[in-house]
Amino acid sequence: MTxxxxxxxxxxxxxxxxxxxxxxxxxxxxxxxxxxxxxxFVVVGVAAWGAFITQGGVVMAxxxxxxxxxxxxxxxxxxxxxxxxxxxxxxxxxxxxxxxRPLSRIAVLQAGVFTMLALxxxxxxxxxxxxxxxxxxxxxxTAPFVYTGTAAGLYMVLCFVDLWIMLTGTGxxxxxxxxxxIALPAAIYLHTTTAFVxxxxxxxxxxxxxxxxxxxxTSATASGxxxxxxxxxxxxxxxxxxxxxxMFRSLATLLATVIIIDLFLLSVEVLWTFWPxxxxxxxxxxxxxxxxxxxxxxxxxxxxxxxxxxxxxANRKLRHLPAIQITASILYIIAIFLKRYSLMAMGxxxxxxxxxxxxxxxxxxxxxIALGILAFGILFVTICVKIMPLEVPKxxxxxxxxxxxxxxxxxxxxx
Amino acid sequence: xxxxxxRALKQAADLEEHPDAPSTTVSRRRFLQGLGFAAGVTAAGVxxxxxxxAPSAGNESEAAESGSGAPGGEENPLAEIIENDKPVNYPxxxxxxxxxxxxxxxxxxxxxxxCVGCRKCAYACVxxxxxxxxxxxxxxxxxxxxxxxxxxxxxNANYTEGGRADKWYLPVQCMHCAKPTCVYGCPVKATWRxxxxxxxxxxxxxxxxxxxxxxxxxxxxxxxxxxxxVPKNEINPKVPLEEKAAVxxxxxxxxxxTRHGQTTxxxxxxxxxxxxFGDLNDPNSDVSIILKTRRAFRLKEELGSEPVIWYVG
Ligand code: SF4
Ligand code: SF4
Numbered sequence: 235m236t237x238x239x240x241x242x243x244x245x246x247x248x249x250x251x252x253x254x255x256x257x258x259x260x261x262x263x264x265x266x267x268x269x270x271x272x273x274x275f276v277v278v279g280v281a282a283w284g285a286f287i288t289q290g291g292v293v294m295a296x297x298x299x300x301x302x303x304x305x306x307x308x309x310x311x312x313x314x315x316x317x318x319x320x321x322x323x324x325x326x327x328x329x330x331x332x333x334x335r336p337l338s339r340i341a342v343l344q345a346g347v348f349t350m351l352a353l354x355x356x357x358x359x360x361x362x363x364x365x366x367x368x369x370x371x372x373x374x375x376t377a378p379f380v381y382t383g384t385a386a387g388l389y390m391v392l393c394f395v396d397l398w399i400m401l402t403g404t405g406x407x408x409x410x411x412x413x414x415x416i417a418l419p420a421a422i423y424l425h426t427t428t429a430f431v432x433x434x435x436x437x438x439x440x441x442x443x444x445x446x447x448x449x450x451x452t453s454a455t456a457s458g459x460x461x462x463x464x465x466x467x468x469x470x471x472x473x474x475x476x477x478x479x480x481m482f483r484s485l486a487t488l489l490a491t492v493i494i495i496d497l498f499l500l501s502v503e504v505l506w507t508f509w510p511x512x513x514x515x516x517x518x519x520x521x522x523x524x525x526x527x528x529x530x531x532x533x534x535x536x537x538x539x540x541x542x543x544x545x546x547x548a549n550r551k552l553r554h555l556p557a558i559q560i561t562a563s564i565l566y567i568i569a570i571f572l573k574r575y576s577l578m579a580m581g582x583x584x585x586x587x588x589x590x591x592x593x594x595x596x597x598x599x600x601x602x603i604a605l606g607i608l609a610f611g612i613l614f615v616t617i618c619v620k621i622m623p624l625e626v627p628k629x630x631x632x633x634x635x636x637x638x639x640x641x642x643x644x645x646x647x648x649x
Numbered sequence: 650x651x652x653x654x655x656r657a658l659k660q661a662a663d664l665e666e667h668p669d670a671p672s673t674t675v676s677r678r679r680f681l682q683g684l685g686f687a688a689g690v691t692a693a694g695v696x697x698x699x700x701x702x703a704p705s706a707g708n709e710s711e712a713a714e715s716g717s718g719a720p721g722g723e724e725n726p727l728a729e730i731i732e733n734d735k736p737v738n739y740p741x742x743x744x745x746x747x748x749x750x751x752x753x754x755x756x757x758x759x760x761x762x763x764c765v766g767c768r769k770c771a772y773a774c775v776x777x778x779x780x781x782x783x784x785x786x787x788x789x790x791x792x793x794x795x796x797x798x799x800x801x802x803x804x805n806a807n808y809t810e811g812g813r814a815d816k817w818y819l820p821v822q823c824m825h826c827a828k829p830t831c832v833y834g835c836p837v838k839a840t841w842r843x844x845x846x847x848x849x850x851x852x853x854x855x856x857x858x859x860x861x862x863x864x865x866x867x868x869x870x871x872x873x874x875x876x877x878x879v880p881k882n883e884i885n886p887k888v889p890l891e892e893k894a895a896v897x898x899x900x901x902x903x904x905x906x907t908r909h910g911q912t913t914x915x916x917x918x919x920x921x922x923x924x925x926f927g928d929l930n931d932p933n934s935d936v937s938i939i940l941k942t943r944r945a946f947r948l949k950e951e952l953g954s955e956p957v958i959w960y961v962g
Contacts, residue, residue, distance in 0.1 A: 290895055291857075291874040298786055298871050301859035361895040365856040368837035372854075374738065376833040379860050383836070436952050437830060437866035519802040586868045587792060587821060588801030 250402035254621045261620065272613040279606010282599045283358050291361055293599040299591025300582040304600045305359040308607075311457070311574040312352035313386060313428050314450070316393070318458010319344035320421045322485070327407075327414040332634050333481045339400055339624045340469055341462055343615065345421075346393030351611045353386050358603050378434050382427040389424050392417055401623060407633075425450045432581065439516045440580035445503055452496035457570035459489045460543075460563035465615075467560060475625045483554045486562075490547035493566060497540045500573070516588070523583045524576055528593050533576045539569035726941055730827075731929050733955060737832045738841035745853065746889050747904040750845035753928040755902055756936045756957040757916070758945065759820055763923035766791050766811025766818030773918030774822075777903060779888045781877025788900040789915060790868070792819045799948075820923075821948065822915075823848060823869035823900035824956030834864030840897075846957055847902050852889060855896035862897060866949050867956070870899045902926075929957075 244256015286293055296303040319341035325331040326338050334341075357363055373380045396413045399405060405412075426447050432438070433446035463485060466477055506512055507521045524533035543562040552558045584590055596604070618624065725731075734754050743749045771789040774780070780787060792804040794817045804819070811818060825848045832840050832848060839854035840861055862870045876894045884890060887905040903913040907926070916924040927934035939945070945959040 290876065291872065294874070297874060298862065298868075301862040301872060361857040362855065365837070365854065368839065368854055368856055372838045374833075374836055374838045377836040377860065379834070379836040379858065435830075435834075435864055437864050515800065515802055581863065584802065586866050587790065587806065588804055589806045589868075 249398070250404070251398070252623055254623070257620050258617075265620070269613065269616065272609045272616065275605050275609030276613060277606075278602050279604075279609065282602030282606060285599050286358075286603065287361075287363075293597060294359075295595055295597040295600060297592065299585055300579070300594035302578060302582075303359075303594055304596040304604050305355040307571070307574045307578050308355045308604055309352045310428060310450075310577065311571055312348045312355070313382075313424060314454030314570065314574070315458050315461050316345040316348035316352070316389070317421050317425060317451075317454035318456070318460070318462055319348070320393070320417060320458070321455050322459065322462055324414045324418045324421075327411050328418065331484075333478070333484050335631060335634060336475070336477055336481065336626050337462065337466060339397065339626055340465055340619075342393055342397045342400065343618055343622075343624065344458075344462060344465055346390055346397060347611050347614055349386055349390040349393060349424075350614075351607050353383075353390065354607045354610070355604070356383070358607065378427060378430040382424065382431055385420070385424040385427050389417075389420050392420055403630075422451070425454050432577065435581070437586050438581040439514070440507070440520050441577075443503065445499060449496065449499045449503070452492055452499060453570050453573060456489060456492040456496050457567055459485065459492065460566045460570075463489070463559055463563040464567075467556065469619060469624075472619060473625065479554060482556065482559055486547050486553045486559050489562070489566075490544055490553070493540060493544045493547070497537065497544065500536070519588070520580060520583050524580065527583075529576060529579055529583060532572050532579070536569045536573050536576065539565045539572075543569065725932055727929055727932075727937060730940075730955075730957075734827050734846050734929070734957065736842050736844045737829055738835075738838050739843060740838070740841065743843060744841075744849040744851055744904075746892075747847075747849065747901075748908045750843045750847070751908060752930060753845045754930045754957075755825065755846045755907060756927065756929045756940075756959070757902075757913070758925045758936050758939045758959045758961055760923045760925075761817060761819055761960050761962045763921045764791075764818045764820060764919075765921055766793060766808070766813075766816070767920065768811060769918045769920055770820060770915035770924065773914045774900070776883065777885055777888070777906070777914035778901070779877065779879050779885050779890045779893070780898075781873065781875065781893070782879060784871070784873060784875060784877050786871040788869070788871070788898075789820055789822045792821060793817075794819055819948070819960070820915075821867055821869070822958070823865075823902075824867055824948070824954065824958045825900075825902060827955035827957060828953060830864040830866065830954055831861035831870060834860050836860060845908075847904055847907075848899075849901060849904065850897060850899065852892035852896045852898075857895050857897075859897065866952050866954060870897050872897050 244254065244259060246253050246255050294303060322334050323338045323341040323345070326335045357366065360366060369380065369383060392413075396417060399409055399413060429447040429450035432441040433443060435441050463482070466482070469475060470477060504521065504525070507517050523529050543565040546558050546562040546565075547553050549558075579594060582591055582594065731754050768789075768791055771787045771791065774788050775782070778788065790806050791808075791811070792801065792806050793808040793811075793813070794800070794804050796815060796817065799819070808816075825842070825846055827842075827846070829842055829848050832842055836858060837854060837856055839856065840848065840850045842848045857872070859872055862872060873893050873895055877890055879890060885905075903911070903915075907913060912926045913924075916926045925935045925939060927936035929937055929940075931937060939961060940959060943961045945961045947956050947959055
């Protein structure tokens with residue numbers, strides 16, 4: 235699109251985007267080694283899925299007591315990670331948070347890819363994948379699953395369309411603004427419906443809580459921003475793009491704020507469950523498993539990791555250091571994974587008839603499928619970063635004044 | 650595989666050889682439409698009130714209003730229950746594996762005072778319904794309860810020997826809820842409630858998402874994680890078998906028996922007669938009489954799923 239890229243050899247224009255295929259040809263052996271490494275996992279994942287389809291559900295660790303497993307943990311997790319990207323991107327266009335503009339393209343890419351992974355997880359787990367068509371033929375309007383499924387599908391398409399609009403500059407700032415107006419409510423809708431898959435069940439005590447929806451939103455935003463943090467640092471390493479430290483500092487403040495709201499909501503739920511005037515045996519006997527029982531090793535670290543991450547970022551003296559930002563981000567990314575797993579397990583630790591179930595731990599096949607899907611996602615992004623013009627061009631940054639002007643000085647592109 | 654399919658089709662054809670049904674289905678539906686106008690929302694916990702013949706003011710007017718439409722004459726205290734007993738997500742034609750629904754409203758009453766926890770019902774059910782012998786589940790579960798409480802969290806479903814005098818036993822299975830959360834939760838309408846109140850699953854439509862297992866408050870649904878295996882000489886030809894691989898299944902109120910005038914296998918097998926199965930539309934059926942004359946309760950009544958299995962003690 236810009237002069238520099240258009241004249242580089244090996245650049246092919248397709249659907250209005252300049253694909254830098256030459257970059258693949260001149261890529262270093264290290265790059266190909268990395269691609270091969272990810273490719274191996276993709277192959278493992280496909281093989282694991284093949285084993286599942288041929289041998290059936292018996293190869294999974296899921297059973298009647300835990301009818302959903304790693305795929306569902308990952309569904310919640312990935313959908314959440316998608317959101318963080320979108321929040322950052324949307325704040326540029328909606329709230330004029332120009333300091334994040336350099337991130338807007340990779341943020342939307344992140345949103346689209348994670349939603350894709352979430353959907354792949356769902357499809358890979360159903361033993362009757364072809365019958366998923368029934369979802370289109372006879373959808374049931376009272377089933378939350380229908381809403382979250384379609385929301386994820388539409389959202390993924392929306393993200394990729396949005397990315398295309400940004401990369402091609404179609405419609406200019408006006409269309410970008412309109413897209414945000416669509417994408418942000420869509421993101422909220424996706425999270426609400428995902429939370430509803432849990433919250434709308436009177437059959438599962440600990441899920442049956444309206445707070446589930448805000449918790450989903452905060453966890454999603456926090457973990458998504460944390461991933462974007464890491465993505466941005468890696469992006470700087472592998473490309474010549476430089477982001478301004480002040481952008482990271484401002485992102486760190488945002489992350490710290492969301493983390494503490496997230497932890498607050500979770501703490502309220504725990505307190506509410508155990509307080510003598512509100513405690514109900516069906517709920518306490520389930521949550522006790524997470525506070526002091528078999529699931530405590532998964533649940534309690536959420537608070538330890540969460541408060542540590544918050545502490546690191548809340549500290550004015552530390553939060554501008556890249557190492558601190560990265561550490562806090564990694565801590566919270568792990569914390570949210572544990573939280574997704576715990577949330578799922580809260581529905582399953584005891585059956586609806588109060589009987590303890592076997593603790594769920596993914597089988598080799600389930601792990602293989604999940605790793606394959608994740609590797610596919612990283613591979614997808616790796617290639618995108620290599621061949622897509624993901625850096626926001628100078629002209630676009632220059633065109634925006636205010637905050638944008640300040641960030642322009644340091645967002646230098648060394649071509 | 651195709652061999653299996655052939656067998657399945659033949660089985661289905663066998664099952665469809667009962668011609669009396671279509672007309673009754675239609676009349677049944679018209680009857681229900683008529684009832685629909687008078688339908689009221691039953692408050693949870695209305696049963697004890699009805700049984701002690703002391704309905705609250707609100708229920709009284711509803712009962713009076715609908716009483717005329719209910720079979721069995723003027724003052725059927727079960728009228729409101731029957732009225733709430735409607736098909737849900739019924740596609741208009743009965744499930745492939747079963748005969749069309751008749752005019753009945755099926756219900757069951759279990760006498761927990763009589764139940765000794767021998768699990769004979771559960772074993773009979775396994776045989777009757779072709780439940781895979783290595784599948785690791787039964788449609789019926791028995792909970793050994795501590796005296797003085799109905800506390801699921803302290804109950805024991807894995808007791809080794811029934812009949813302990815210091816315990817009591819609660820059999821649980823699909824309650825064929827009038828407001829079935831499983832049906833509401835199925836994303837593809839692969840499960841529904843028929844006009845006679847039986848909640849069925851279409852094994853050919855189920856996408857194996859297990860969402861219904863999540864939404865059922867009674868842990869009544871089970872997934873075939875392994876292919877259901879039944880010894881050749883023990884296969885009940887009236888019940889599909891291969892089709893149940895990789896889909897969810899559960900109690901069907903022995904649809905293959907009860908729609909032919911037989912009672913359920915569990916009712917037949919119970920050595921102490923703790924189970925009574927019958928038609929609420931028939932005011933003289935055993936279930937109607939028990940519900941009208943004894944104090945009954947339903948499990949997790951507060952959830953409002955309106956199960957049609959009652960307990961008396
Ligand atoms: S007991 Fe469970 S499976 Fe049976 S009808 Fe009620 S909700 Fe559905
Ligand atoms: S497992 Fe089958 S019956 Fe149950 S909700 Fe999913 S599609 Fe419906």
